[in-house]
Amino acid sequence: MSTSDQEMQKAGEGAKRRSIFTPRTQRLLSIGFVAILLICAAVAPFRLSGYWVRVLTGMFMYAALASSLNIILGYTGYADFGNIVYFGMGAYVTGVLMVTWRVPLPLAMLAGGLFCSLFAIIIGLPILRLKGNYFAIATLGLSQAMREIVRNMRITGGGMGLSLPLLRVDPRVFNLIVYFMMLGILAGVVIISYVVSHSRFGYGLRAIKADENGAAVMGIDTTKWKVRAWAITAFCTGIVGGAYAFWFVYFTPPDVFEILMSTKYLVMVYLGGIGTVAGPVIGAFLLEFISDYVWGRFLQIHVGVLGAAIVLIVLFMPKGFIHMVRSRILPLLTRAGAHEERS
Amino acid sequence: MSPQVIVNGIVLGALYACVGMGFSLVYGVMSITNLSHGALIMLGSYVTYWLFTLWGVDPFLSIVPAMAVLTVVGYVMQRTVINRVMGGEPRITLILTYGLQLLIINGALIAWKGDYRAVTTSYAGKGLAIGSLIFPYSRMGVLLIAIVSTIALHLFMSRTKLGHAITATALNRRGAELCGVDINTIYAVTFGIGAALAAIAGSIATMVYTLTPYIGQPLLGRAFVVTVLGGVGSFAGPLVGGLILGVAETVGAALLGSNFQEAISFIILVIILAVLPRGIFGKRFFGGAL
Secondary structure, eight states, X not given: OHHHHHHHHHHHHHHHHHTTSOHHHHHHHXXXXXXXXXXXXXXXXXXXXXXXXXXXXXXXXXXXXXXXXXXXXXXXOOOOTTTHHHHHHHHHHHHHHHHXXXXXXXXXXXHHHHHHHHHHHHHHHHHTTOOHHHHHHHHHHHHHHHHHHHHTOTTTTGGGOEEOOOOOSOHHHHXXXXXXXXXXXXXXXXXXXXXXXXXXXXXXXXXXXXXXXHHHHTTOOHHHHHHHHHHHHHHHHHHHHHHHHHHHSEXXXXXXXXXXXXXXXXXXXXXXXXXXXXXXXXXXXXXXXXXXXXHHHOSTTHHHHHHHHHHHHHHHOTTOHHHHXXXXXXXXXXXXXXXXXXX | OOHHHHHHHHHHHHXXXXXXHHHHHHHHHHOOOOTTHHHHHHHHHHHHHHHHHHHOOOTXXXXXXXXXXXXXXXXXHHHHTGGGGTTSOTTHHHHHHHHHHHHHHHHHHHHHOSOOBOOOOTTTTOEEEETTEEEXXXXXXXXXXXXXXXXXXXXXXXXXXXXXXHHHHHHOHHHHHHTTOOHHHHHHHHHHHHHHHHHHHHHHHTTTSOBOTTTHHHHHHHHHHHHHHHOTTOTTHHHHHHHHHHHHHHHHHHHHXXXXXXXXXXXXXXXXXXXOTXXXXXXXXXXXOO
């Protein structure tokens, strides 16, 4: 998996330069770095086999989901354990609109995202009052309840699942369309995440994470800001859900409300580095790569190996990959660099 | 709706109470949302299953060896793994126990395959009939076990030195440490007791459900609900929470159809959390940290 290796390597290099270059040069460097990554990603599907195109599409999807979750989890500090509810709702709204009213895909996806946002605002007002583990449990309950409700609704096809209209193109072309769609969504979500992170709003959210009462005293309308953050997370997750619906064509409630899936991208956020822009993306590529490799080699024990990977990650880099690079590897590199300069 | 529905609800609730007890203890004392609780219940079920299949031990009797085995498992898990991340980012234990759960379930799948298994006692399906109401013997036993273990846990926590140390740690970790309590040991012991309580639930679950390595998964969700419903830090909380949930589920299923049974418990959960965030008997415990 060359892209993820490169990315990890470059992330390390970029961070190393951070200590040497001025902020402006550093910004130019990171823009250049992202541009190179994007060019690689744009060329990759024409060079790689269909298998890798599919794996990469999955990685983009998880990276986008992890980045969306990071806004409420990483910036605001609310452990949204049942974020999958927005993924499922996005998939179902998109699917139902396309099947029942023949709405074109981009519009249907947008509607899915907006619907999720609206739902987050309505449900967020009572639920975001809860703190810590209680919030995590409530979101978990919400996602399970929504799965059962969707399963018992007629318009969604109930437990029989929903089939979307097939796009009549060559499978290879279809895979390319999905690939670039996911890449575009990932880019969009990362841009949103970056903008949020560097805005007044983002600082407000971090203040809430650090000390909610303190933030309130500083004049932040905490409820409003938390609901807004959750609505952004919901919107992005819903859009990704819509893209998944288009990609997989047929799905049932257990497929898109699968709690294992949201746990997976929650782990990705922690793995990469919670509360950073690049962390969730790196985490997604890393864990998807591990689980894909393990899936291919050890089918019988792949779940166990994933579990072991999670345990080891939590024990040995509890603050995530980015933090480990910054705190352990960078000092070594810069010290070595300084040494060279002197000698 | 017949009164039988209520009776069924109460005996189902007794099982939920057992499921919630260990989860609630671990959550209250250490603030760990133990996602491996379902997997521990499953291990308890398999101990009971093998004792019954190999030596014909009654499931109610095999509660004791199952508890012994699971106490060791829980103690070792906390001592060697979970203690390493205690006191850090609180949500990290959520992820850690999730990983442990995957490991345990996969281990069980390899060891015992995914075959459906059942414990069929000689008194299975028999019950005491009073008028038109039927009280199945095994389910009455479950109710008795739920009540006895609630009282036993209460006595342990309020009458023994170890119980006092656990309560002290839950209320104020630093303070307990200053009084000479070895926090790491207390954590390991608490997790061991939590696992032993999971073993009780596992043993009696074999008489209610079909046994597979996934038997604990739906029960894990119920453990959440029971804990939140009853409130943390009260000995009667899990029992009352479990009974309410059991009755609500069976009544809801009778009124709306069994399709909604699972949805009902989670809708109750969300409502309770929004209206009564500390549950019915909740106290301000370390784990609550509201």
